[in-house]
Amino acid sequence: MSEKISGVCKVWRGEYGFLLADDGRAVFLHYRECERCGIRPPKAGDKLKFEIGRGRKGLRAIAISYV
Numbered sequence: 001m002s003e004k005i006s007g008v009c010k011v012w013r014g015e016y017g018f019l020l021a022d023d024g025r026a027v028f029l030h031y032r033e034c035e036r037c038g039i040r041p042p043k044a045g046d047k048l049k050f051e052i053g054r055g056r057k058g059l060r061a062i063a064i065s066y067v
Contacts, residue, residue, distance in 0.1 A: 005023065006067065009048065015030065048064055048067060049064070049065050049066075049067055
């Protein structure tokens, strides 16, 4: 298991959104990952901790929790 990093939800569009990690990387987030982690989907501006995994099209957030 890798270390969790912090970031903020930049945009949420119904079933998916994008997080901005503190190191500047944009990370995709799907609502199913929120369900898997037992949290509600974030709203723009919410602060989160997450791990970064590889998706089909780039980086994706996994193991998400609220700060």
